Amino acid sequence: MKIQAAVLYDINAPLQVETLDLASPQPNEVLVKMGAAGVCHSDYHVINGQAAQVLPCVLGHEGAGVVVETGAAVTSVSVGDHVILNWLPHCGACFYCQKGLTNLCTAYHGPVWSGTMLDGSTRLTNTTGDSVRHLSSIATWADHTVVPAEFCVVISKDVPLDVASLVGCGVTTGVGAVLNKTKVEPGSSVAVYGAGGVGLSVVMAAKLAGAANIIAVDRVAAKGAVAMQSGATHFVPAGPNAVADIQALTEGRGADYVFEAIGNATVQAECVEATRPGGTVCFVGLTAGGTTTPLNSAVLVRQEKHVVGSFYGSAHNPRDFNTYCDLCVSGHLPIDDLITHRYSLDQINIAIDDMLSGEVGRGVVMFD
Numbered sequence: 582m583k584i585q586a587a588v589l590y591d592i593n594a595p596l597q598v599e600t601l602d603l604a605s606p607q608p609n610e611v612l613v614k615m616g617a618a619g620v621c622h623s624d625y626h627v628i629n630g631q632a633a634q635v636l637p638c639v640l641g642h643e644g645a646g647v648v649v650e651t652g653a654a655v656t657s658v659s660v661g662d663h664v665i666l667n668w669l670p671h672c673g674a675c676f677y678c679q680k681g682l683t684n685l686c687t688a689y690h691g692p693v694w695s696g697t698m699l700d701g702s703t704r705l706t707n708t709t710g711d712s713v714r715h716l717s718s719i720a721t722w723a724d725h726t727v728v729p730a731e732f733c734v735v736i737s738k739d740v741p742l743d744v745a746s747l748v749g750c751g752v753t754t755g756v757g758a759v760l761n762k763t764k765v766e767p768g769s770s771v772a773v774y775g776a777g778g779v780g781l782s783v784v785m786a787a788k789l790a791g792a793a794n795i796i797a798v799d800r801v802a803a804k805g806a807v808a809m810q811s812g813a814t815h816f817v818p819a820g821p822n823a824v825a826d827i828q829a830l831t832e833g834r835g836a837d838y839v840f841e842a843i844g845n846a847t848v849q850a851e852c853v854e855a856t857r858p859g860g861t862v863c864f865v866g867l868t869a870g871g872t873t874t875p876l877n878s879a880v881l882v883r884q885e886k887h888v889v890g891s892f893y894g895s896a897h898n899p900r901d902f903n904t905y906c907d908l909c910v911s912g913h914l915p916i917d918d919l920i921t922h923r924y925s926l927d928q929i930n931i932a933i934d935d936m937l938s939g940e941v942g943r944g945v946v947m948f949d
């Protein structure tokens with residue numbers, strides 16, 4: 582079939598929205614009509630070359646839609662199902678899966694990082710006959726996509742697809758860091774560096790967990806209002822006074838939990854400073870490969886600070902996707918408030934520029 586998709590041909594080039602040929606799903610694959618697709622910083626890391634990807638490639642790794650065709654061997658999803666596309670499926674059998682650490686399963690890393698189906702081939706061809714990759718094996722910036730059945734998580738039809746699309750990456754990353762990884766307790770103080778889609782998801786989850794003090798930190802002052810709407814109790818401008826401001830709001834100690842939702846080594850080090858003795862720093866944002874973060878190790882020893890990482894919200898999918906969707910529908914996790922901008926696929930380059938400006942909570946591409 583012919584589809585419209587946003588294709589990256591060269592590092593730092595604008596995306597080309599063009600017609601591609603999408604082959605039919607193979608026996609273990611599923612054709613999904615996209616409803617909505619989020620615009621995430623990790624897509625930009627592919628555009629700027631920080632994340633290596635064979636090109637040309639259809640980008641987009643957050644998305645939700647409706648199943649319109651299934652391969653002959655597919656039993657896990659049916660035509661008409663609403664699904665979130667999940668770029669980190671797990672095998673259920675390896676050492677990590679057996680321990681319940683399903684986000685550490687590497688069974689699908691090969692095709693996901695190279696942007697192919699599980700057999701190493703692609704289903705996309707451009708008008709000049711070149712094969713085109715599928716980012717994260719899901720390629721959500723397209724009106725239709727073929728994905729391996731393992732990458733579909735069936736959700737309730739009560740969940741709006743724009744909300745569901747964000748659960749596929751940004752929301753799960755932020756909410757899971759709070760609920761799964763650090764297990765923030767009621768009454769805690771929480772600081773979050775970066776009030777984009779992931780950071781605001783941390784804010785919402787901290788509120789859900791009963792945190793008493795939720796301090797959002799961002800370089801863009803306009804983010805303050807969005808953060809407060811998501812549940813922050815205070816907003817602190819990023820800069821040389823941020824640590825002192827956080828300490829002033831926590832009786833001089835620093836926050837019990839500090840989350841870094843940007844992926845910047847300097848900010849990560851500052852997060853350790855902003856944490857109270859005995860507190861926990863959680864790195865959620867992904868730095869470029871090979872990045873080293875300077876940490877004052879004497880402080881870590883003397884003040885017993887915990888430094889942890891959380892990948893994809895330390896999540897167990899599909900359990901957590903459905904939990905977060907249910908919490909949204911019941912009003913406990915206002916994911917819809919994150920969506921500050923909506924775009925058509927033709928506006929994808931504008932959506933990326935808006936994200937980079939820092940003015941956006943989360944932008945979502947909507948399909949008909």
Ligand SMILES: [Zn+2]
Pocket residue numbers: 621622623624642643750751
């Ligand atoms: Zn993402």
Ligand SMILES: [Zn+2]
Pocket residue numbers: 671672673674675676677678686687688
């Ligand atoms: Zn596994």
